[in-house]
Amino acid sequence: MSNPTDTSADKSTTRISAEEFKQHKQSPESQLLVIDVRTHAEVNSESLADCVHFPLQELDSAAVKAYLEQQGHDSSQPVYLLCASGQRAAKASEQLQGDLDHQLVIVEGGMNALKQLGIDIAKGSGNIISLERQVRIAAGSLVVIGVILGFAVNPGFYGLSAFVGAGLVFAGVTDSCGMAMVLARMPWNN
Incomplete structure (x- = not known):
């Protein structure tokens, strides 16, 4: 797997294991840009801190691009895509590929894998079925x-x-x- 922080490679989609993502996320200098593509109800039930939410069923490349520009994220920063298991993140990558200048990184295993690794997950008020x-x-x-x-x-x-x-x-x-x-x-x- 290519290093998601290596910007010398092309801007294609890569994958990162949940363990590697956890290490990057918990690093003191970590400023990861994470897009959660799960449904509103899933995010209301539980979420990862500092993620931006763009549900897959409403995903719009122009809106994501505008958000990245508004927040001042330059194209050297990878964008991590997160869902429950990694499948919807892969679909989001397909939709965003070519429209963004950022490297897209799919978190393999998604929230399910991160929870198993013990990463801090904020519990919300929602109680939904995935x-x-x-x-x-x-x-x-x-x-x-x-x-x-x-x-x-x-x-x-x-x-x-x-x-x-x-x-x-x-x-x-x-x-x-x-x-x-x-x-x-x-x-x-x-």
């Missing part, structure tokens, strides 16, 4: 409903279970989950 768990609950519920309706009402309802299964396979292959993007826009996540 987006990944919401997807598993919704997908599992739809499969069960499809099976029950297929058995009790009409075998055609088995198609609902098949549709959800196919969607999960698609999400796994493409690393893009439509159900997660829909759930992220739900009122309880805003």
